[in-house]
Amino acid sequence: MSAERSPPEGLLAALSMVREDVRAMQAYGVADAKGLIKLDAMENPYGVPRELKDELARRLTEVALNRYPDARANALRAEISNHVRLEPRLDILLGNGSDELINIIVLSCAKPGVSIMMLGPSFVMYRAAARMARVGCIEVPLAADFSLDVDAALAAIDKHKPQVIFVAYPNNPTGNLFSREKIEAIIHAAEGLVVIDEAYEAFSPDSFLPVVSQHPRLLLLRTFSKIGLAGIRLGYLIGATPLIAEFDKVRPPYNINALTQACARFMIEHQDVLVEQAAAIVAERDKLADAMARLPAIEVFPSAANFLLFRIRPALAPSAPALFALLKERGILIKDMSGAHPLLAHCLRVTVSTPADNLAFLNALEDALRAPR
Numbered sequence: 001m002s003a004e005r006s007p008p009e010g011l012l013a014a015l016s017m018v019r020e021d022v023r024a025m026q027a028y029g030v031a032d033a034k035g036l037i038k039l040d041a042m043e044n045p046y047g048v049p050r051e052l053k054d055e056l057a058r059r060l061t062e063v064a065l066n067r068y069p070d071a072r073a074n075a076l077r078a079e080i081s082n083h084v085r086l087e088p089r090l091d092i093l094l095g096n097g098s099d100e101l102i103n104i105i106v107l108s109c110a111k112p113g114v115s116i117m118m119l120g121p122s123f124v125m126y127r128a129a130a131r132m133a134r135v136g137c138i139e140v141p142l143a144a145d146f147s148l149d150v151d152a153a154l155a156a157i158d159k160h161k162p163q164v165i166f167v168a169y170p171n172n173p174t175g176n177l178f179s180r181e182k183i184e185a186i187i188h189a190a191e192g193l194v195v196i197d198e199a200y201e202a203f204s205p206d207s208f209l210p211v212v213s214q215h216p217r218l219l220l221l222r223t224f225s226k227i228g229l230a231g232i233r234l235g236y237l238i239g240a241t242p243l244i245a246e247f248d249k250v251r252p253p254y255n256i257n258a259l260t261q262a263c264a265r266f267m268i269e270h271q272d273v274l275v276e277q278a279a280a281i282v283a284e285r286d287k288l289a290d291a292m293a294r295l296p297a298i299e300v301f302p303s304a305a306n307f308l309l310f311r312i313r314p315a316l317a318p319s320a321p322a323l324f325a326l327l328k329e330r331g332i333l334i335k336d337m338s339g340a341h342p343l344l345a346h347c348l349r350v351t352v353s354t355p356a357d358n359l360a361f362l363n364a365l366e367d368a369l370r371a372p373r
């Protein structure tokens with residue numbers, strides 16, 4: 001029998017092997033940015049400067065591609081430890097992006113019947129990790145102004161005793177920093193682990209790094225993705241050495257490929273470039289926020305990250321999906337967040353980019369807001 005005519009029951013039987021909840025899921029959607037100015041994924045627009053590229057290429061050609069990478073990436077971990085001035089009794093776990101580390105943490109703690117907790121709206125992968133590990137995900141809603149509702153969070157901790165609490169600092173997609181005192185209240189009330197996700201730390205005036213060693217249940221998550229290296233997929237987790245050792249058992253072997261290890265080491269040696277780029281993005285963020293705040297049709301929220309969340313005023317502007325489409329017609333790709341969460345009604349998110357990209361976005365935004373409705 002030819003392949004085309006093979007009975008569909010065979011395929012159905014094959015598909016029935018996959019978990020029902022997986023079959024009901026949607027794959028993580030990534031918009032096609034071909035031909036568009038890409039302002040949807042919080043990437044750094046600058047890339048490796050031309051003057052470093054040849055040296056980086058030379059370094060990468062020295063990598064033994066026929067060999068498995070250093071399984072524990074010891075040299076890279078040592079350089080990151082040095083970079084963050086890691087305190088004694090703390091260790092570092094590397095992940096293929098911080099996404100992988102979120103999965104490792106949740107899987108490691110996924111005892112039957114337990115839950116994790118997040119403050120929503122926040123990064124979607126916390127919930128996704130819980131779903132794949134078959135544990136509950138308690139979402140404590142933020143206040144309407146996206147601040148942390150600490151009473152609700154403490155009540156949820158008391159009621160559900162979450163195994164792990166994820167706090168994004170600054171938060172994605174809202175961009176704000178929650179009150180440090182409120183997060184400390186959560187850390188003190190928690191019986192489980194607390195992960196402070198500092199994916200946007202390079203753009204933020206504050207960090208929990210100095211206090212990780214004071215709380216055995218505290219973990220700090222960071223990524224190279226937002227500082228110009230999204231393509232190499234590298235995240236790191238800092239926590240008490242024995243805890244990191246447990247998570248290390250769940251980490252897939254050789255999860256950090258040899259090219260990523262070499263590239264990250266090279267860029268840490270040249271970190272001044274990344275620091276300069278982040279500073280330029282922060283300056284641009286503040287300029288862009290000021291310019292957007294002058295548009296009566298939108299409200300811009302404060303950001304300590306490399307993106308801005310804004311809400312359209314429905315009486316004065318097209319709907320968020322319509323504005324997204326109008327911007328796309330004008331060559332700009334941002335992210336429509338309006339359907340993602342009840343608190344994000346009428347909201348869109350734009351990544352801060354180069355002065356030229358930001359100006360193109362602003363011009364397109366002003367033009368789109370004038371479009372007939």
Ligand SMILES: Cc1ncc(COP(=O)(O)O)c(C=O)c1O
Pocket residue numbers: 042096097098099100123168171172197199222223224225230234235
């Ligand atoms: C809060 C937060 N954590 C983690 C990540 C994942 O980053 P990575 O590229 O390291 O997987 C993101 C990505 O957008 C994020 O917003």
